[in-house]
Amino acid sequence: MEKILFLAHTEADGSLSQAGLEALTAAKTLAQGLGAGFDAALFGADAAAAANAVAGCGAGTFFCVSGQAFAQARYATDAAAITTLCQAAEATIVVCADDSRLSRAVPGAAHRLGGRADTHVTALAAKDGAAFVQRWHYRQRMYAEVTRVQRPWFVTVSGGVFPASDVAPGQAAVQAVTVADVATRTTVKEILAPSADEQTIRPDAALLFVAGAGWTKKQADGQPHTPEAAELILGFTTKAQASLGSSKSLVDMGGEGQAVLPFLTHLHQVGQTGATPRHPKGLATCCHGEEPHVVGWRFIGERRAVNLDAGCGWAQGKCDVLYVADAFAVMRLVNAMIG
Numbered sequence: 001m002e003k004i005l006f007l008a009h010t011e012a013d014g015s016l017s018q019a020g021l022e023a024l025t026a027a028k029t030l031a032q033g034l035g036a037g038f039d040a041a042l043f044g045a046d047a048a049a050a051a052n053a054v055a056g057c058g059a060g061t062f063f064c065v066s067g068q069a070f071a072q073a074r075y076a077t078d079a080a081a082i083t084t085l086c087q088a089a090e091a092t093i094v095v096c097a098d099d100s101r102l103s104r105a106v107p108g109a110a111h112r113l114g115g116r117a118d119t120h121v122t123a124l125a126a127k128d129g130a131a132f133v134q135r136w137h138y139r140q141r142m143y144a145e146v147t148r149v150q151r152p153w154f155v156t157v158s159g160g161v162f163p164a165s166d167v168a169p170g171q172a173a174v175q176a177v178t179v180a181d182v183a184t185r186t187t188v189k190e191i192l193a194p195s196a197d198e199q200t201i202r203p204d205a206a207l208l209f210v211a212g213a214g215w216t217k218k219q220a221d222g223q224p225h226t227p228e229a230a231e232l233i234l235g236f237t238t239k240a241q242a243s244l245g246s247s248k249s250l251v252d253m254g255g256e257g258q259a260v261l262p263f264l265t266h267l268h269q270v271g272q273t274g275a276t277p278r279h280p281k282g283l284a285t286c287c288h289g290e291e292p293h294v295v296g297w298r299f300i301g302e303r304r305a306v307n308l309d310a311g312c313g314w315a316q317g318k319c320d321v322l323y324v325a326d327a328f329a330v331m332r333l334v335n336a337m338i339g
């Protein structure tokens with residue numbers, strides 16, 4: 001019988017993240033499919049408090065590593081905590097979110113325990129009494145169902161695949177776990193984070209707004225209108241709290257030092273050599289919809305595009321709705337409508 005373990009770290013406010021609660025649903029789904037129970041493993045400044053907050057999730061035992069050393073992301077302490085927790089729980093399958101903290105530490109823990117890790121998993125279930133995961137390959141062009149015999153098997157689950165668990169708090173059956181002394185050469189001094197308005201990549205947003213190179217091209221009057229483009233794009237994404245994405249052409253121009261849209265970086269790039277976001281809806285503007293770009297839209301639920309060209313790539317079956325229109329005019333109106 002598999003011993004399934006849900007693994008998470010606490011956030012700065014002591015809670016579990018949305019991604020963590022999604023991974024909790026994934027662990028529960030797998031346990032139900034296999035007819036097994038599951039345990040939880042939490043680490044952070046006060047993991048026992050976080051365990052009480054999700055006490056009603058159905059986990060048997062909550063293995064907890066608590067302490068200031070585990071409050072911040074740091075490879076040495078995180079990998080040691082994960083390794084010790086998995087040993088304490090005698091886990092065979094460990095399910096967690098694929099956030100940056102766990103993605104960094106989980107492979108090391110898997111190696112120490114002689115196990116394996118599969119990352120960015122988009123499905124996790126039981127088939128014929130055995131667990132399998134689904135992973136996308138070759139920049140999301142094909143997927144495979146994978147199962148493994150090595151244990152422990154670590155599975156990091158992509159955000160937006162499972163709904164977040166909505167669980168009642170209570171008194172969790174906590175088993176405190178102590179981690180042997182870990183050599184730590186890294187000291188976390190300060191976290192520098194941009195303000196909410198400067199941070200335009202919003203993975204949890206309902207809408208992805210993609211800007212293409214057309215925003216900086218010469219328009220009908222023979223002139224580019226880059227400052228207005230910047231105003232319209234940021235005006236919309238700020239008001240709608242949409243996540244901002246870009247085509248490669250547009251961010252490459254910025255990298256070449258041309259006067260373009262200063263708030264775009266390669267982190268905004270969607271596509272084959274960029275990101276594969278998972279928003280329920282997406283709107284592409286002034287973007288041609290070429291395959292290397294659209295492949296990054298694999299997991300966008302509903303796709304719409306605004307382009308002057310009725311024969312653009314989006315029109316070739318790549319979006320649900322194509323508005324053949326001037327994106328400047330459209331976004332001026334949209335921004336006015338949302339105030």
Ligand SMILES: Cc1cc2nc3c(=O)[nH]c(=O)nc-3n(C[C@H](O)[C@H](O)[C@H](O)COP(=O)(O)OP(=O)(O)OC[C@H]3O[C@@H](n4cnc5c(N)ncnc54)[C@H](O)[C@@H]3O)c2cc1C
Binds near residue numbers: 286
């Ligand atoms: C190996 C490889 C990997 C790549 N990886 C990526 C990737 O990860 N991501 C990516 O994006 N690209 C990638 N590309 C590049 C990709 O093929 C395209 O070149 C790129 O996506 C084009 O960007 P664009 O659509 O913004 O620009 P363009 O092709 O220049 O399109 C601009 C569009 O704007 C429209 N337009 C102009 N003015 C307006 C207006 N006022 N209103 C409405 N529409 C207007 C035009 O009609 C045009 O369709 C890759 C290419 C290769 C070879």
